[in-house]
Amino acid sequence: MSLRDLSVLYLIAGLACAVAVYRASRHDGHGARRRAALSAALCVPLWPIWAPVALTARRAEPGGAPGTAAAAARVQGALREGVSACAGTSFEALLSREAAARIEAEVTRAAARHAELDALLRQGGFDEAAAAARVAEIERGGAGSGRALATAHLHLDNIRRLRAMRDRDARALEELADLVQALRTQLVLARFAGSSVEGVGGIVSEVWARVEGLGAAIDAHGACSGEPIET
Template structure:
């Protein structure tokens, strides 16, 4: 099977997932736009986003479809494809080859998957920051006769939730900043192609993209090797 055949199969699977996600959302009124965005994200990111979107109805009703990480990842992948196309057959092809784009896509997909996992986790009732903070306040007021040990446990639980939230938000910011940068790279490459700009004018932004991508990968690898503290239920 050729690469083109695989791409067609991937697209068909993405479209099928998009239809399933849209139908599962049962869009109504303002929800139609939200459901359409969630379905659109499934086309390029169906292995990551479809499972999350299809189970989102069992989470909090106010959750954003796709989340910031999924939206940013979709922007990165779209801009990368256009950037690679703009480079084909030009002197810029060595700066952003298909192989290089594949490596960037792999890191972005990995970061988006972690963000989606953290986002889904933090929607669960056991990871409610407000409830955890309320429990700390209750113990500090002396409610239920809880002692110092219970207070320490409640504080640890709250701190763990806040650390997980900080990780999720940091991933979202990193993906969003990378998306802006890759979109700028795309327009720079298109401009260079038609205006005849030099390779040197594009090299700087390519280097910055790689620095951001390597930063994403390093953050995920560091978190994976260190692990994180499991929140303790009180």
């Protein structure tokens, strides 16, 4: 392969990394879009160095979808290890393969909902700072702006509710991941130490309570998803 061919491949890889970095960056506001474009531009000549840095920084953002995906992966991994630990023992009825599959399905649904909310809130029309600035601008306008002010407040409240839902989903998944990992270690301990079924049953019940809470939130979201949020 000639130097020219290698240069073309390097450029193609740089452009692909630039697209990935730009799509993974925040776009909620002019400053964020400018930073995303600059980060993407740096990827073209420096993709072997810059792309891992930019993408890792995106994953570290609080409330971001990649962190939720990691929590879902932790749940799935711990469940599979837990199922293996109690297979063929008296604990098998507490965490069967079917039960683990159901939990995994609910976690996958919750992670998908969180990703959807996260992507939505990164759009320009859902910028909380801009919405708050609009409320302040109308308030400074004085008389005759009552209806406009009410609409602006409603828009801001809707954004804040959506952000609260997104953050609540992220916390719920992180807490469930910690709980399932604790369940896995307790099942392993019970198998080798001969602990009672009752001792494991408590944490299993807590896991199911968290899973049912996730499912109820998702079902409520699905029932309302056909209705636009009033703004």
